[in-house]
Amino acid sequence: MYRNHTCGELRLADENKEVILSGWVQKVRKLGGGITFVDLRDRYGITQLAFYKDVNEDLYEEANKFGREWVLQVVGTVQERSSKNKNIPTGDIEIAPSKVIVLNSSETPPFTIEDETDGGDDIRMKYRYLDLRRNPVRKNLELRHKIAFETRAYLDKLNFMEVETPVLIGSTPEGARDFVVPSRMNPGEFYALPQSPQLFKQLLMVSGFDRYFQIVKCFRDEDLRADRQPEFTQIDCEMSFVEQEDVLQMFEGLTKHLFKVVKGIDIPDFPRITYADAMKYYGSDKPDTRFEMKFVELKDLTAGKDFVVFDSTEYVGAICAKGCAEYTRKQLDELTNFVKRPQIGAKGLVYVKCEADGTFKSSVDKFYGQEELAAWAKRCEAEAGDLILIICGETEKAQKQLSELRLEVGERLGLCDKNKFNCLWVIDFPLLEKDEELNRFFAKHHPFTSPHKEDIPLLDSDPATVRASAYDMVINGVEVGGGSVRIHNSELQEKMFEVLGFTKEKAQAQFGFLMDAFKYGAPPHAGLAFGLDRLVSLFAGLDSIRDCIAFPKNNSGRDVMIDAPSVIDDEQLKELQLVVNLKN
Amino acid sequence: MYRNHTCGELRLADENKEVILSGWVQKVRKLGGGITFVDLRDRYGITQLAFYKDVNEDLYEEANKFGREWVLQVVGTVQERSSKNKNIPTGDIEIAPSKVIVLNSSETPPFTIEDETDGGDDIRMKYRYLDLRRNPVRKNLELRHKIAFETRAYLDKLNFMEVETPVLIGSTPEGARDFVVPSRMNPGEFYALPQSPQLFKQLLMVSGFDRYFQIVKCFRDEDLRADRQPEFTQIDCEMSFVEQEDVLQMFEGLTKHLFKVVKGIDIPDFPRITYADAMKYYGSDKPDTRFEMKFVELKDLTAGKDFVVFDSTEYVGAICAKGCAEYTRKQLDELTNFVKRPQIGAKGLVYVKCEADGTFKSSVDKFYGQEELAAWAKRCEAEAGDLILIICGETEKAQKQLSELRLEVGERLGLCDKNKFNCLWVIDFPLLEKDEELNRFFAKHHPFTSPHKEDIPLLDSDPATVRASAYDMVINGVEVGGGSVRIHNSELQEKMFEVLGFTKEKAQAQFGFLMDAFKYGAPPHAGLAFGLDRLVSLFAGLDSIRDCIAFPKNNSGRDVMIDAPSVIDDEQLKELQLVVNLKN
Incomplete structure (x- = not known):
């Protein structure tokens, strides 16, 4: 022993x-x-x-x-x-x-194996098996185990069945790029790795499985970032004989349960916000609601005072930074430079300081008097000591810029507490997104998402305004889950493909088996998928999903520990009847 | 609602x-x-x-x-x-x-959706989503869910952590053929899909994770049979600071628990049998022990009576079929034809009938008198009314043939009751297997399996006789799990690679990261993997693992429902810098 x-x-x-x-x-x-x-x-x-x-x-x-x-x-x-x-x-x-x-015995490790280590990212990834010996890293994986385990226990109790769907499936040109797997037994043909088990879970609903879930690896061959990995894990769920409300209740319940058993936190009922309001008040479809700082529109109040920048623009929006009237020139410049960074792209930033003595000081006080500034402040509910920050431009762009600024200011004010959790549902997403260049509509969610019943007639007359029965769960500004009510009616599905510009042949070739399945009595159904990696990161207070994955890949999709991917034997390529043909 | x-x-x-x-x-x-x-x-x-x-x-x-x-x-x-x-x-x-x-509404289904259906295999696979509506099919998947769920609950309680290991890994030329995945970001290079998380679970032990498990998809690009699918699921486990005995106890406990909670059956302690005895008494390393019918060797008793067939052969083995002395000519011919089938390959079958009156009737009574036959019967513990069946030949081959005959007779006698479960451990497997043609040794289990401590010196002198600390769990003649104590010492691992004929360079190229990891303090560790598909099939009394998989593939590796694999766009191939080059 x-x-x-x-x-x-x-x-x-x-x-x-x-x-x-x-x-x-x-x-x-x-x-x-x-x-x-x-x-x-x-x-x-x-x-x-x-x-x-x-x-x-x-x-x-x-x-x-x-x-x-x-x-x-x-x-x-x-x-x-x-x-x-x-x-x-x-x-x-x-x-x-x-x-x-x-x-x-042991050779001297390449970095110290303690909570705080002297090892940089690269060396820790190469020796990931040693990095995993460190408490904080192991704890992230223990947390991951616990979240997955408690999710299963909760759903099992509620009659959800975990069903394994295949990993070797067919390629679907829609959506992100698939990883493909050449088939030796069927030369010239390829499997694809699933981006999600979407089609299979819908088929399981057709099969009468009624409450399905699966914690499952998914794959996307996309360029990588801190919160993206070529393989990631979903908590994938689907239910039959339900409406949107049932799904929201069910998975709000799961999420509250996880917060309770894993972190000991009681989360109140999730507020709901429409996509339109989320854009209007936060400039984002995944607003961080740990703090308010809602957008205030000032266009009407700023008009007609000969300030051409505001007058000639579509949108003038403000946020109120509580207690920041004391910001120095340097601090204000930092914020201006922040919004002017190329990845944000604002042309400039206008401020109004609400001074302690009740007066206002602004970067545009050449154009606006104390009375006008007071009116802005009033609408912003700004008080003495507050700082109003204003961005203008084309509505959608300016809202996005203001959203970035809001987050930056929230961060500076210490409002983004990693131990505080604010959950909400964003609902009523638009069904379609228009690609102006290609002059065609794409599904905002995916082609099986049901429009709002009352918006169906608009599919013909004004597709861009059709709302989807789609919903995202957002926590602290992170989209941790999303889903929709699905179309269960063949004719509506065909209509949808038509709006998306699919020919009958193309729709049949790609999704024929699903449309066929729907002919044999498809029940109304809806579902949702959580990103497990994101959920764990959030629970653990991590900045990157990489830290909650045992053996992650780097930004080039490489596992530097085992040095994969790698070249394979000619013999293997020959069996697959493939030739590598590198461009120079 | x-x-x-x-x-x-x-x-x-x-x-x-x-x-x-x-x-x-x-x-x-x-x-x-x-x-x-x-x-x-x-x-x-x-x-x-x-x-x-x-x-x-x-x-x-x-x-x-x-x-x-x-x-x-x-x-x-x-x-x-x-x-x-x-x-x-x-x-x-x-x-x-x-x-x-x-x-x-629904179109008329292509087959009746009832417990007994009129649909053949092919049509049911094409419309699998309708087949899944049938009670018996859905029940198999419910059973699968329950087994997986209870496994997790049991292991979680005992401090096992489920850790997800990567699906996109590196190719290892040893073992079965890998499925490969071309990397777009690293053109000309390929990931491989794991045949098992073997290396990663051993790395997790090096990381100090101490009790790991994972229910995980694995992949093998092999030609398919009823009990093989290109993707299959393992309950994969590994423990540190344990010996073989700890592992056997732990997973015997899990198995008993599953039988108890899933089927309400109390399973007694598992008997253990060495590989050598399994071959000697059952001619198989996965004996079906729902019935005895052990092999009895008769070579010595048959010698010297001028029956050249027995005299000139290496092995003469018998089984005793209780109560079958009444078998007719036709029934005996059936058995003879059974063992003479090409896939079994025996030259013939000798029988001895133990008549009710105490006399013996045999197909070889030209050569052997009543006294000799009585001696055979005595050794076989055959009684009046029993039938002795004898096969001879080269030992290993004859034992395999006798094993097939034993199973056939067991089946005919109704001894293979699907509701009866006999579990056992087969231990002390040989470490190595010699490929006589290539004149080299292969690892019987895998190259990380530890030899018995006392057999280590034999690695140099007589490798073929070295016993491994490897074990299989066998239930009703099905190998449901297997594993081994691993080598945790770099020198012993290098020695092992040497015996397997790996050059240092080859070992380093393929497993370098594992051998490197072992330099930093690898703990003693051991593990086991269950085949979940087989376990579920066994619990459900199914003949094929396909019936407990929601969306299985056929024998050509095709999913006939979604029609995968399929050809992909030229654009996709171009991005991967690959050309399909079909042989004619």
Whole structure:
């Protein structure tokens, strides 16, 4: 037996017990005077081994030779420490070893394996198996396990069945780019890896499975960013005989449950906001509502005072930064430079300081008097000491810029507390998005999303205004989940394909099996998918989803630890009847 | 609200309740005399809707037009049936509908959607979404969900963490053929889909994760059979600081638990048998122990009586078929023809009938007298009425043939009861397998399997005899799980690669990252993987794993429902810098 206790469980109550522990050497502390302490670590904690020269000279000499990350098995007796460590649960005791077996030695690790490490990103990714030894990294994965486990337990209780859908499926040219897999048994043909099990879960509804879920890997061959990986995990759900309201209730319940059991937080009922209002008040379809700072429109109040910049523009919008009237020139310049960055693209930033004495100071006070500025402030509900920040331009663009500014100001004011969680539903998304260049409509969500019943006639007359029965769950400005009521009627589905500019042949070729399935009694159904990686990141307060993935890939889609992807044998290519033809 | 009850839950106690149900029309029974019954079905059961002409003529007329598999929403009142159906839980009641909404109509399904269907395999696979509506098919998937769910709950309680390992990994030329995925971002390079997370789970042990599991899709590009699919699911497990005994205890515990909670069966402690004994007594490393019928060696007793066939051969083995002395000429011929089939390949079959009067009748009684035959019978523990069946030949081949015969006879005697479960561990597998043609050794399990400690010196002197710390869990002759203690020592691992004929460069190129990882303090570790598909099939009493997979592929690796794999756009190939080059 390698151990009968873990390194995290022994207490003073265990005094005088003979125990066996196994673990890694975290640290060897040679105190001098014939005393050496070794911290032995495993997943559960750290226990101190105490080697005293005058108790056992051989063991003491041996212990002085242990290096960091050696693997030891220790037989010894639990005893009370003379100098207790209140920072760790085992801090009252130490082990007096009677026997130590070195199970494995270790080379010096390329970075220190402690909560704070000296290793940079690259080296930690190359030696990810060592990075995973660090507490904060392991804790992220423990959290991930717990969230997945509790999700399953919650849904199972409510009669949801987890059904595995295939990973080797057919390619669908719509949406993001597929990863493909050449088929050796069917030369010249390819499987695709699923971007989501969308079609299969809808087929399961046709099959009468009625409450389906799956925690499942999905794949997208897209250029990567901090919150994107080529493979990611979804909590994928679908229900039959439900309306939008049922789905919102169900998954709001799941989310509250997760916050409660995983983080001990009670989340109130989720507010709901329409897509239109989200854009109007936050300039974003995933507003961070940990703080208010809603947009205020000032166009009408600014008009006619010969300030051409405002007069000639479509939209003038403001936010009120509480208590920021004291901002210095330098701070204001920083904000101006922030919104002028190319990725944000505003032309400039107008401010109004609401001074303590009730007067206003503004970058545009050449054009606007105290009375006008007071009217703006009133509409912004700004008080003395507040700072009003104004952006103008073409409505959609200016709203997006103002949204970025809002988040930046929120961050500067410390309003983006990672321990505070604000959840909401964004509903009533537009069904379609027009690509002006191609002069065609695309599905904003996907082609199976149902329009609002009352908007169906608009599909012919004014498609751009049709609202979808689609919803996103947004937490702290992160879209953690999204879904829709699906079309379950063949004719409406055909109509939808028509609006999307699919020929009958193309629709048949791509989704024929789904449309065929719908001919045999498809029930009304709706669903939702959570991004598990994002959900875990959010729960853990991480900036990147990479940190909650055991073995993530870098921005070039490479796993630098195992060095994949890589070239393969000619023999393998030959079997697949493929030739690599590199462009130069 | 589409429903407030399911079609499986209403009872006599609900009499007079107004309810809303939704579901599919299973059957319309027009009784005449103004009465029509409609069976409404959902995942939970069937409820009878009763339409009486004299109660509501319009609804009655409407109901007569309903077709099979239409989707209905029904508002009505629960009432007691006049003619009760004891075969279904809702058989005491019926619904008197006040309102029916047709949610969807249905074309006539291509096969009947009932427990026994008229649809052949091909049509049911093409319309799998309709096949899944059938009770027995859905029940297999419910069982699958339950087994997976209970496995997770059991392992979570014991501190196992589920960790997701990557699906896009590197190709490893050892083992079965990999599916590969061309990388667009790294042209000319390929990911591979994992045949198992073997390397990653061992890295997690190096990381100190100590108790890992994952229910995970794995992939093998092999030619397919009834019990093989290109994608399949494993319950993959690994533990640190354990010996073989710990692993056997742990997963024997899990298996017993699953039998208990899923099937209500108490399984006794699993017997253990060495690989050598399994071959000796059953001619198989996965013996079906629902019945004994062990092999008995007769070589010594048969020698020297001028029967050249036995005298000139290496092995003479017998099984005793209880109570089969009455077998007719025809039945004996059937058995002889069975063992002579090309896939079995025996030259012939010798029998000895133990007659009721104590005499013996044999196909070789020209050579052997009653006394000799009596000695054989004694060793076989055969009694009056039994039939002894004998096969001879080169030991290994003859044992395999006798194994097939044993299973055939067991089947004929009704000893292979699908409701009886016999579990056992097969241990002490050989570490290596020699390919005589290539004159090199292959790892029987995989190259990370640890040899028995006491056999390590034999790696140099007599590699073929080295026993591995490897084990299989066998239930009813099916290998449902297997694993091994791993090598955690770099030198032993290098030695192993040397025996397997890997050059240092090749070992480094393929497994370098694992060997590197082992330099930083690898703990002793061991693991096991269950085939979930096989486990579910076994629990469900299925002949093929295909029946417990929602959307399986056929023997050509095709999903005939979605018609995958398929050709992809030239544009996609161009982006991947690949050319299809079909041989003719």
